[in-house]
Amino acid sequence: xxxxxxxxxxxxxxxxxxxxxxxxxxxxxxxxxxxxxxxxxxxxxxxxxxxxxxxxxxxxxxxxxxxxxxxxxxxxxxxxxxxxxxxxxxxxxxxxxxxxxxxxxxxxxxxxxxxxxxxxxxxxxxxxxxxxxxxxxxxxxxxxxxxxxxxxxxxxxxxxxxxxxxxxxxxxxxxxxxxxxxxxxxxxxxxxxxxxxxxxxxxxxxxxxxxxxxxxxxxxxxxxxxxxxxxxxxxxxxxxxxxxxxxxxxxxxxxxxxxxxxxxxxxxxxxxxxxxxxxxxxxxxxxxxxxxxxxxxxxxxxxxxxxxxxxxxxxxxx
Numbered sequence: 494x495x496x497x498x499x500x501x502x503x504x505x506x507x508x509x510x511x512x513x514x515x516x517x518x519x520x521x522x523x524x525x526x527x528x529x530x531x532x533x534x535x536x537x538x539x540x541x542x543x544x545x546x547x548x549x550x551x552x553x554x555x556x557x558x559x560x561x562x563x564x565x566x567x568x569x570x571x572x573x574x575x576x577x578x579x580x581x582x583x584x585x586x587x588x589x590x591x592x593x594x595x596x597x598x599x600x601x602x603x604x605x606x607x608x609x610x611x612x613x614x615x616x617x618x619x620x621x622x623x624x625x626x627x628x629x630x631x632x633x634x635x636x637x638x639x640x641x642x643x644x645x646x647x648x649x650x651x652x653x654x655x656x657x658x659x660x661x662x663x664x665x666x667x668x669x670x671x672x673x674x675x676x677x678x679x680x681x682x683x684x685x686x687x688x689x690x691x692x693x694x695x696x697x698x699x700x701x702x703x704x705x706x707x708x709x710x711x712x713x714x715x716x717x718x719x720x721x722x723x724x725x726x727x728x729x730x731x732x733x734x735x736x737x738x739x740x741x742x743x744x745x746x747x748x749x750x751x752x753x754x755x756x757x758x759x760x761x762x763x764x765x766x767x768x769x770x771x772x773x774x775x776x777x778x779x780x781x782x783x784x785x786x787x788x789x790x791x792x793x794x795x796x797x798x799x800x801x802x803x804x805x806x807x808x809x810x811x
Contacts, residue, residue: 497546499572500668501609503562503598504579505591506554509616513579513653514551516661547574559594566601573602573609575668582615582631582652583622592635596642603645611648612667613639618652618660659702659723666704678806679706686799690791693762693782694718697803700776702726714782717746717764722780725766741767746782763789769800771807 502510552562552569562569576598580591595613602609615632622628636650649667653660683695683706694709696718709715725742732739743765750758763783768776779796783789 497548498574499550500547500575500577501550501552501570501573502577502579503552503594504554505559505581505587505594506556507584508554508579508581508591509655510554510577510579511551512655513577513614513616513661513664514549516655516658563597563601566605570598570601570607571605573607575610575612576602577612577614577664577668579614579616580635582618582628582635585627585631588631588635588638592638592642595639599642599646608646610668611643611646612664613643613648613650614664615650615652617654619654619656623652659720662702662723663704663719675806676706679803680708682706682799682802682806683708686792686795690781690795691784691788692792693784695779695781696722698722698726698778698780700726700778705777709782713750714748717748718780718782721764722766722778725780726778729766729768740769741765761785765789765792767793767796769796771800771804777803 502514504510550569552558578595578598581587599611601607615635618628618632632652639648639650651660651664651667653664655661679697683697686692687695687708687710693711694707694714694717696707696715697705699705702723704719707715707718709718721744728742729739743763745761746764747759747761750760763786764780765783766778766780768778771777777800779799781792783792
């Protein structure tokens with residue numbers, strides 16, 4: 494059974510809401526994006542594996558529309574599963590305006606006794622400005638404010654750019670995963686997988702780059718999988734275009750961990766992706782960060798069991 498969920502995309506005009514939705518729908522072209530006038534609804538059907546279908550409400554960000562939404566709060570904000578709130582990280586002159594609007598939306602959720610998942614997006618954080626001191630200062634400022642405003646809700650903060658499409662897919666996955674019981678069950682299996690195999694981090698991606706589940710005790714190590722996983726998928730699709738096929742990719746990585754005493758410890762690991770078939774002709778891709786050759790082999794040995802467990806979950810849920 495497919496469950497339909499209502500998600501809202503809100504923020505000021507020119508924050509990037511519509512272009513994010515279009516990228517979800519795989520119609521994105523930033524050269525042709527136009528401002529949303531009023532309210533636009535569109536269907537975003539996720540992987541059928543999760544048993545979810547989303548109806549996206551793209552809320553135009555011009556002042557007159559924002560006023561109208563707040564006046565029609567019962568229509569706009571009831572039965573909301575996820576709110577994606579988009580902030581242009583480069584436009585510091587409008588931060589106060591954006592934070593005020595965000596607070597008013599949350600106040601309406603409280604008034605209506607709604608408790609949606611909140612996903613805040615610091616958008617337009619493009620690769621060429623990520624390390625700019627002003628942008629880093631903006632992120633710290635907004636993160637502090639958003640955390641304080643959102644304390645009554647389950648809220649995550651993300652940084653996105655249309656020039657790094659993996660950040661866009663991760664944003665959507667943040668909202669999807671927490672809305673799907675199937676994803677939560679799969680994540681529980683991944684927790685057991687990391688423990689049995691002594692893996693550092695693991696996630697599962699669908700072929701459309703949607704995160705189906707993940708687990709790690711170290712968020713920064715999970716981020717390695719999240720950044721590299723979509724690129725692995727892209728590489729495998731390029732290999733297929735050359736009339737070759739591959740079910741796995743392996744990469745040796747080095748990374749640093751900053752300890753509490755500020756010392757830096759250097760580590761190495763093996764990052765690999767393995768694809769496997771599941772019912773209904775679907776393919777899933779497991780991205781694992783293994784500590785060393787021994788844990789890599791443990792992961793390889795356990796993968797067929799994990800694939801069988803995930804297939805069973807998906808069979809029961811459909």
